[in-house]
Amino acid sequence: MRVQPLSVVAPAPSGPDGVLDVPRRPAYRPLRLWAGRVPVLAVLAVLPLYGVWATLLATGGGDLAAQYAWAGFFARNPDSAYGLFWYGGTHTANYSVLSPPLMAMLGVRTASVLAGVAATWLLGSLLERTVARVPLWPAMLGALGLWANVASGRTTFALGLAFGLAGLLAVAGRPERRDRLTAGALGALLATLASPVAGLFLLVAGAGYLLDRRYAKCLVLCVPPVVVCASTALLFPFQGEQPMPAVRMLLPLLLSGAVLWAAPRAWRVLRGGAAVYAVGVVLTCLVPSPIGTNVERLAALFAPAVLLACLRGAAGSGDVRPSLWRVFVQRVSARQTSWWQTSLRRTAVRWAAAYRATARRITARRATNRRAGALALALALAASVAWTTTTTANDLRVTTSVPAWATHTGGVLAELERLDADRDRVEVVPARNHREAALFAPHAQLMRGWNRQLDVERGRLFYEGALDAPRYHAWLRQWAVGYVVVPDGTPDGPAEHEAALVTSGQDWLEPVWHDAYWRIYRVRDAEPLVSAPARVVRAGEAAVVLRVPGPGTVTVRVRYSPWLRAAGACVRPAGPWTELTVRRAGLYRLDSSYVSGPTDEDGCLPTEDGSQQDLQ
Structure with a gap:
């Protein structure tokens, strides 16, 4: 067989x-x-x-x-x-x-x-x-x-x-x-x-x-x-x-x-x-x-x-049943030894012919359906390719060209250093291509950067319709923003109202410097980054160095993290912010470390030399 x-x-x-x-x-x-x-x-x-x-x-x-x-x-x-x-x-x-x-x-x-x-x-x-x-x-x-x-x-x-x-x-x-x-x-x-x-x-x-x-x-x-x-x-x-x-x-x-x-x-x-x-x-x-x-x-x-x-x-899909019927009919047709076998053969041939006719109709209908399905599938394929290519082309169109303000940052960075902006937080109005997020990050604590999830969570007012001056002013004070910087370029979508509001002039915003590419505004009544009587010596990208005149507790307007620590002090949450408790006057460095890990339950980190820190 x-x-x-x-x-x-x-x-x-x-x-x-x-x-x-x-x-x-x-x-x-x-x-x-x-x-x-x-x-x-x-x-x-x-x-x-x-x-x-x-x-x-x-x-x-x-x-x-x-x-x-x-x-x-x-x-x-x-x-x-x-x-x-x-x-x-x-x-x-x-x-x-x-x-x-x-x-x-x-x-x-x-x-x-x-x-x-x-x-x-x-x-x-x-x-x-x-x-x-x-x-x-x-x-x-x-x-x-x-x-x-x-x-x-x-x-x-x-x-x-x-x-x-x-x-x-x-x-x-x-x-x-x-x-x-x-x-x-x-x-x-x-x-x-x-x-x-x-x-x-x-x-x-x-x-x-x-x-x-x-x-x-x-x-x-x-x-x-x-x-x-x-x-x-x-x-x-x-x-x-x-x-x-x-x-x-x-x-x-x-x-x-x-x-x-x-x-x-x-x-x-x-x-x-x-x-x-x-x-x-x-x-x-x-x-x-x-x-x-x-x-x-x-x-x-x-x-x-x-x-x-x-x-x-x-x-490449197909139906194999017609081929099986063809084999069956061929085998039955090959046997012609008696009248009943001949009758059976003729009946089988008639059934096979009827089956083939039905199969042809079904195959034609399936072919039509396959052609329609293939057309719909091809349209879906074309839509997916067009979606990917247009999205990529738009991204490249926005991000490839380097605007003049991105290549002329020496003046604005020097002025921020002269203004001691590293003791406050700086709001740089986001541009469409977000280059400022990388250009300013090593030099100042930016209020915003380029992370849409955090931008929505900590700047929700920019995503809730028209932005008004009182809400924006309150937001700047809440986050201890001392300076607002505006580039001479196209702002990001959620920052369009912010750029227009800042450049239109506000009583609580004082223009302090500008060139052909950048403008700097001082927030007149800015909330300090550290509560009195402490003051900030330097607010960097990884640490805040502050001077505390005596024992007590001060609030640092940095979002609390269990990884924050300060040698010789206790670090605890105070609502969304960070609270620093010290036993004596001195310089303290609030930072984080994978090696040291998160602080213990009371947030205290001992030090051999008290509260005095090596600022090197």
Whole structure:
């Protein structure tokens, strides 16, 4: 008896981590030439783009300003757990645990290119393993999406993606083994340490495995991000909100719905992940959180590659039942030994003819439906590609050109030094490209910087409609802002009213200096950074040095953190601020340290020489 080949009797499932854990061979013999070369070709295709970006487009604007600020802060203060250069205080770990040291050691542009190229290779390898029909073109689209992420300046997220794809590659499309699961868990851990958003997206993949009842793979992808985020929230308290307007849900929901509709049923992990992602998008819009519009990134980066893989997979699907009927009829027709066998043969032939006619009608209807479905899928693919390209083009248009005010900062920095602005907090009205966040961070404590979550949480008045003078004045006093600086450029969207209000003139704002690029205003009745009778000697990016004339308690208008400490003093919370209690007069340095760790329950830190500090 001749055994039918597997491809006729029961087609092996294909697709991202399909039912079988053994990867399928390519469907067509000529395409086997590409085996093992997809990641290499994808990397070679985008290497020139990375070269153009690193040499011509990466000028330090936009999200790159935040990367440069954090990398510079770590390079100058590697032991500081709490940065005072933005928003009255923020933990480095709330932004990223791994990316500041990596960017400080490698350089921001080098780290960006290495992360993007590594992620491209890993994504190509992942698609080559899990997509049977020509994974090269989906890998190319995915490579372009990863380059677009780097071009927009998201180095921290690019590092997280590289680690996350490495963890996913370790477990996807393979039987569960201890070494592979360990590698997957390590990748998920490093991804979350590099970028909490990347760790969040690994939860989507883990949820897909959970719905497919692959519990070990689900655990190795989900447990490390949850542990890292929970530990970070416990050790480094953080409050912030990323806005997410309802209209921003449309494209992510459209693309996740397209993946759900177009992906073959055998691609259960992918379909489950798309469904979980759609639910997450809705919850992110309804529940304020630090995630907000960051949830769009998964769809923007990977939807084009996934939809193209679905489109090509749908094009290769077919029905094998007509071929089985053809074999049956041929075998029955070959037997003509008696009248009843002849009658049976004729009946079978008539049934087969009727079946073929019905099959042709069904096939024609399915072909029409497939053409309509392919058209809808192609439109969704075009929408996803257009979304990514237009967003990246807009980012590059805003951030690539270097305005004159960004290259002429010597005068304004010298004047701020002459005014002793390092004893107060300085509000630099945010520009559209946010270069001021990195330019001023080493020289003054900025009230604002470039972190949208903290900007909303600590400057909510800028996001609640028209800004009026009394509220703005009260906000400046609340945060102990002594000087307001305005660049001669386009302000950020939420700062437009602020720039207009400052430049229009206010009784409580005194113009003290200007040149062709900058203006400085003094807040006449500014609240001091430290309550009387203490006074600030210097307020730097990592520490506040203050002089206390005698025993007592003073309030420092720095957001309290359990990592803040001062030798010879007790540091405790006083509402949102920090309270310093000393036993004798002297100089005290309020700073933070990973080595020393957070202070004890009463916030006291002893010192051998009393309260006198070594200010070197």
